Amino acid sequence: MSKLKTLINDLVIANRILANEDVVDAYGHVSVRHPDDPSRFFLARSLAPEFITPADIMEFTLDGVPVKKGGPSPYLERFIHGGIFEARPDVVAVVHAHAEDTLPFGLVETPMRPVIHSGSFIGAKVPVWDIADKFGDTNLLVANVEQGQDLAKTLGPNNVALMRGHGFACAARSLIEVVRMSVYLPRNARALSGAKQLGGAVKYLSQGEIDARNRGYSPYSVETWRAWHYWATKAGVGNMVTRPDTKVAVSKKPAKKSKTAKGKKK
């Protein structure tokens, strides 16, 4: 399989995982930068992530213009992705989602900070972007290049920015990493909200603990990859999973769409 085809497959897997883990629903999206042309990125057409296949992936320039004219409708909020890719040459993959557990932290002074080990990758600082600060009364959606650039400015060198009354954007060096961060960000938010409700002082992860977690991280380590493989299989796309070192599909038959597991969650 070509490098590009593998990447598109990984982007489809990322979409399906985020849908199955309830990070995105009908809305929310994930993108990846073009490996050979940093001024372009891939993102699905306007479709719920759960339904996305390789045929739905479109290519964009950083100003959110589709490379192929006359194609299907793109996501309105593609400017989030272009803005971050433009501002952050180190970023390879971006997620935007509306996960409910993260929303309270965009509304109050209480900052979102890592409190659980798997939440360490969100980083010590999670800024909040308020679209109203610069753009006044809007429909809160990131609908043009200027708004995408302003969000990227608030994100700065951090991994995650919360978006007031809307959701979050997160950026990482790989699809695996951005998916992992997006799955654990709402879980970290839940743990932090729960701790706040119990009352008393909250013990956050220390900078030393965050650094220790980062030192031990590798996107294709057995441990990291285990989660990607598990989530993909649970989402019914285990047959699409490849390891970059082998390029061999690891799971020959697609896992059954687990109705019981899904039903249990709801």
Ligand SMILES: [Zn+2]
């Ligand atoms: Zn949105």
